[in-house]
Amino acid sequence: MTDLKLVGLCGSLRGASTNRLLMLEAARRFGEAEFIEGDLRLPLYDGDLEDQSGIPEAVQILADQIAAADAVIVATPEYNKGISGVLKNALDWISRTKGTPWANKPVAIMSAAAGRAGGERTQNMARLCLTPFRPLLLTGPEVMVAATSKQWDDQGRLINELNAKALDDLMQALRHHAVAHRSA
Template structure:
């Protein structure tokens, strides 16, 4: 069987984002897969732009990557008690593409945040925003990395054993769902 295709979306654009670290740590723990990080540097959704020039190429590329994926990881920071504008904008644009790129695709949502709750509100909002796309949203275990600036070693590896165990379990579940969907 060919390698699984795994797409990661990081709701923060910063290269040094701890959500990017979390996404990359999840990829390592997922196991062998062809990984692509989706580009969320998209123009702001604008219906006039869509009517004038159609779906931007970078949006269509992202939609196609999700459609081809066996599984998707969404790592989202919590900005003002919700998902980032970057992530919401990407979801809005993808909703305008043809087909149903998310349909039946296993999706794991996780978060890293400065607060002690680790982004619980952002995960709830992300799930609500993803639900209309009909993915297979994994419900747990929840990976909520609180006090995120203190949770990584110098190599960008997660050091908190409780979070690491939850991430391992979530990635094993995501892998099982991806393999099951592929063989269905």
């Protein structure tokens, strides 16, 4: 199936983010699909802003991209033992949109972090934050790229064989669920 739609969310805005590298590598390993990286450069959630102006256009675009996707990749850095404010803010805003863009949507969470655990805590927190939206959260294999600055070649490809194998397996599972989701 070549017309699958895959959306990627990167919880880091930094241009040289290794979580962005991980998200892009995951999309490549997912296989043929239309890939869109969601823009998380959103205003801070503010109920007063929402009351005065409604849902910002950028938020609605992101929610619509997720709703239209067959699957979503969430690549999250670990900031101070949790998810980034950027990712949490996006989840908070999306929760305010009409409809249920996340419902039953296959979602793969992954992380790249400087520490030796590779972002285990951030993945746990991301799962907790996504659970109320009732997506189909893949439970594994877990992809946690530790010592992330040393895990990429000059073309931005993952070089650690164990991480690459886990990422391949996770993307194969995500693709399987995306096809099943589309058929449902």
